Amino acid sequence: MDKGDDVIQSKKIVVLGATGTIGKMALDVLKKLKNFKVVGISAHKNVKLLLKKKIEFPDAFTALTGDRVEGVDFCGEDAIEALMEKTLPDQVIVGIAGFAGLKYALTSAKYSKRLCLANKESIVAGGNFFLKNVRDSNCEIIPVDSEHNAIFQLIEVEKSPINSIFLTASGGAVRDVPVERLKDVTPEMVLKHPIWNMGARITVDSATMFNKGLEVMEAHFLFGFPSDKIIVVLHPQGKVHGMIKLNDGTVKMLASKADMRLPIAYAIHYPKRIKAFEGFMPFGEFTFEMPDLSRYPALRLAYECLKEGDGARIVYNAADEIAVEAFLKKEIHFTHIYKIVERVLKNGWPKILDDYESIEAVDVAARRLAKEMVRRCC
Ligand SMILES: NC(=O)c1ccc[n+]([C@@H]2O[C@H](COP(=O)([O-])OP(=O)(O)OC[C@H]3O[C@@H](n4cnc5c(N)ncnc54)[C@H](OP(=O)(O)O)[C@@H]3O)[C@@H](O)[C@H]2O)c1
Known part of the structure; x- marks a missing residue:
């Protein structure tokens, strides 16, 4: 198996989960870039949108992990493997949601040199098994999840020892509803995220902080920090995405607009940084506080699971x-x-x-x- 040639100018890229929130944003980023060629796109069931995206990206082969459909190049459980074999991409953006991302991220790592990984479930469920497999495949991971992308950016230029890392959390859509009334909140209320526009599951998970729990686990495996050195802080403005605390107590933070196109563009260009989008946001108010665990018991549970x-x-x-x-x-x-x-x-x-x-x-x-x-x- 050949992983492709380093000297090619235009990098071949596959977007998995192209019909989802991350996938659509990734394609939006890639549409503006001349030095990347989208050679593959995948979806699970949404054939209509997949074929619509194919019109925008005519060089892309299509894969559908659900049932066979006329007009799609590869279908079924093996569709991603077939897509990878056909295209041998330099990079794969993994925007698939849920546990299914693990299998397809492992397949992608066999054929590609870089995973731009949004799917946190692959790291959470796969843990050391997943990371070892990706490493053995000679593939690197650049995190796309905004908090982890921020920590990645901060760590990679830091020369001093890092004491701990901070992940910021917006608190979700029902953060101001009194705890005793949370029982009665509806999906409609929960899906109105105050800052980010995301898929349904992650939006609900933001309100319970199961999402932040998954991110604590993701950070543990990606950056190797023990759980007591990974701290979650409530930052309702969503301007700061990650922070690192150094040994003398200094905190460095990464702030930008809450726009997933920024970490996606960073991940695909790393180690270069390009100005595809304006990331600067007016400073205004920045507040940070520790989350109330009676409102967000899922966060405490995540730390327990990491130990389990x-x-x-x-x-x-x-x-x-x-x-x-x-x-x-x-x-x-x-x-x-x-x-x-x-x-x-x-x-x-x-x-x-x-x-x-x-x-x-x-x-x-x-x-x-x-x-x-x-x-x-x-
Ligand atoms: N949205 C964000 O801002 C954000 C930020 C950070 C990290 N993430 C992470 O990125 C991942 C994607 O999130 P999202 O919000 O973009 O989700 P989403 O909008 O629900 O999109 C999910 C994508 O995955 C595909 N998919 C679903 N089930 C699949 C399966 N069993 N096999 C293969 N493909 C499947 C869907 O295809 P169909 O459309 O055909 O069903 C769709 O393309 C999640 O792991 C999430 O935690 C998201």
């Missing part, structure tokens, strides 16, 4: 995905999301998992249990 080992992290993600789906269908209350995940975790899960099949088996088992809990809540 591989199984617990997979369950944290899988059970949350099922519970969020049920909340969006109005089958359970908002506060049931946390309760379901906590109960599924109590089942007891393996501490070390070092192959894909075992990881997937835990994911499947956790989903089954979570669905059972949803039925009991209904």
Whole structure:
């Protein structure tokens, strides 16, 4: 297998999850850049939008991980592998949502030199197994998740030892609803994120802070900091995305507009920085405070899961995905999301998992249990 040639001028790039929020923004970035050629795009079910994007990017082969559809180049579970084999991209933007991102990120790493990784679930569920596989494939990861992209940018130019890292959180759409009334908030209320325009699951996860919990785990594996050195701070303005604290107490922070096109453009150009978009925002108000864990118990649970080992992290993600789906269908209350995940975790899960099949088996088992809990809540 050849990973392509370093001297080519125009870099070949594949966008996985091209029909999602990240995927669409990535294509929006790539449309403006002459030095990248989009050679592949994927979706799961949204054929209509995939084929519409193909008209905008005529050099791109199309892949659909769902059922076979006329007019799409590669379909089914093996569609991403076939797409990679055909295109041998220099870079892959992984904008797939959920656990499925793990399998497809691993496939991408075999054929490409760089993963611009938005899918946090692959790191959370795959942990050391995922990172080792990507490394062994001679592929690098540049994080796209805004907080991790910010920490990555801060760390890579820092010459002094770093004491700890800070991830900022907006607090989500219902951050001002009194805790005792959270039970009654509706999907419509939760989906109105105050700052970011994102997919449905991540928007709900912002309101519960399951998203921040996943990000704490993601930061642990990406940057190698122990959990007590990864601190979450509430920053409702969404201007600062990440901070590092140095040994003398100095804090350095990265601030820009809340626009995912900035970390996407940074990840694909790294180590260069280009001005594709204006990232500067007026300073105005910056506030930081520690989150109230009675409002965001999912955050505490994430730190516990990190200590529990591989199984617990997979369950944290899988059970949350099922519970969020049920909340969006109005089958359970908002506060049931946390309760379901906590109960599924109590089942007891393996501490070390070092192959894909075992990881997937835990994911499947956790989903089954979570669905059972949803039925009991209904
Ligand atoms: N949105 C953000 O601002 C943001 C920021 C940081 C990190 N992230 C992370 O980026 C990832 C994507 O988030 P998003 O908000 O862009 O999600 P999204 O809008 O829901 O889009 C998800 C994309 O993944 C595809 N997909 C869904 N299930 C799949 C499966 N089983 N197999 C293959 N492809 C599948 C979807 O295809 P169809 O459209 O065909 O269903 C769609 O293209 C998540 O891991 C999220 O945590 C997002």
